[in-house]
Amino acid sequence: MNCPRLLHWIKAPTHVVRLYHSRKHKELFLIGVPFAGGQASTEQPRKGLEKGPASLRQHGLVNNITKLGFTVSDFGELEVPLTDTENHNYITSGTTLKNSLECGTVAHKLSEEVAKATKQGKISLTIGGDHSIAVGTVYGHATVRKNSCLLWIDAHMDINTPSTSLSGNIHGMPLSFLIKGVPEFAQPPGYEWCSPCLSPKDVAYIGLRDIEPQEREICDELGIAAYTIDDIDKVGIGEVIQKALETINPRGDRPIHVSYDIDSLDPKEAPSTGTPVKGGLTLDEGIYIAQMVAETGCLSAIDMVEFNPAIGSEEEVTRTAMNTMELINILLGKKSHLTEAPLPPVDENKVDVNNGVVN
Numbered sequence: 001m002n003c004p005r006l007l008h009w010i011k012a013p014t015h016v017v018r019l020y021h022s023r024k025h026k027e028l029f030l031i032g033v034p035f036a037g038g039q040a041s042t043e044q045p046r047k048g049l050e051k052g053p054a055s056l057r058q059h060g061l062v063n064n065i066t067k068l069g070f071t072v073s074d075f076g077e078l079e080v081p082l083t084d085t086e087n088h089n090y091i092t093s094g095t096t097l098k099n100s101l102e103c104g105t106v107a108h109k110l111s112e113e114v115a116k117a118t119k120q121g122k123i124s125l126t127i128g129g130d131h132s133i134a135v136g137t138v139y140g141h142a143t144v145r146k147n148s149c150l151l152w153i154d155a156h157m158d159i160n161t162p163s164t165s166l167s168g169n170i171h172g173m174p175l176s177f178l179i180k181g182v183p184e185f186a187q188p189p190g191y192e193w194c195s196p197c198l199s200p201k202d203v204a205y206i207g208l209r210d211i212e213p214q215e216r217e218i219c220d221e222l223g224i225a226a227y228t229i230d231d232i233d234k235v236g237i238g239e240v241i242q243k244a245l246e247t248i249n250p251r252g253d254r255p256i257h258v259s260y261d262i263d264s265l266d267p268k269e270a271p272s273t274g275t276p277v278k279g280g281l282t283l284d285e286g287i288y289i290a291q292m293v294a295e296t297g298c299l300s301a302i303d304m305v306e307f308n309p310a311i312g313s314e315e316e317v318t319r320t321a322m323n324t325m326e327l328i329n330i331l332l333g334k335k336s337h338l339t340e341a342p343l344p345p346v347d348e349n350k351v352d353v354n355n356g357v358v359n
């Protein structure tokens, strides 16, 4: 197993309410958002993020979900504006905010679709595109499921405000639009419809390793539960996911929104992404998080973002697509290989079962 860290096995808390197998949750709303305006890079290697949804479909996404027993209401792809012009840049506190109007408009349309699906009792699965679209999915979901909570799985904190961002890329800011108590900023064009809908205690991060100091400050000030790769190294993924879920969903009765940025995975597992950071989650750790969320029975919305099929070799693109889809499958209840992994047989030549290791 390609896993430098031991998985610490922890069973799901027994008090968890298992809503998962109720009939209404077997309906899934799928929407692709072929949008990359929140990354706004003109660098050639980063172009192509908008092709993520189509690539996952080509790799069999819908078929996989259907095989898990879901009825899929497939919206297809959301219509998005072009962002390859510099016309809509918005300047705030010295930062040039890129594609603000387009990012805000896409997120608004998306929020309405996710809200509609959530009202109909469907799990929504949104495929990006860049992470700026989560402003729409989280807002749309949380306005219908008012007691929902959010698990943000990412290498980055994505909580810069339009005033603190150094890059002006909105995919590094979505949480600043969503969480109450973030330092105030002037609402940029495109975001007039949106207001914070989650409390800091409703949110937990897992997988962090590329943290900007000003983001850390906001996060610490608000007291958001933030689990870094260091934390996983120290205590194991089992304890980290258990603590994260206990923080945001202590009684096991709140709808969970999972916003999964595939750059949370190590670049070996997900090379086709625009802002890779080494030392990330192993695939087994990513799967374990997904499995523990599935076992709560509370999963209600998923974002899967930042897969860029224009980055890397054909093999790397396929690897990233397959791993991304595996995370989706496990979230939706597929049994992982971790569940049924048998213990290795005892080698009696090496181990004396009564007295421990003999050589």
Ligand SMILES: [Mn+2]
Binding pocket: 131, 154, 155, 156, 158, 171, 261
């Ligand atoms: Mn992100």
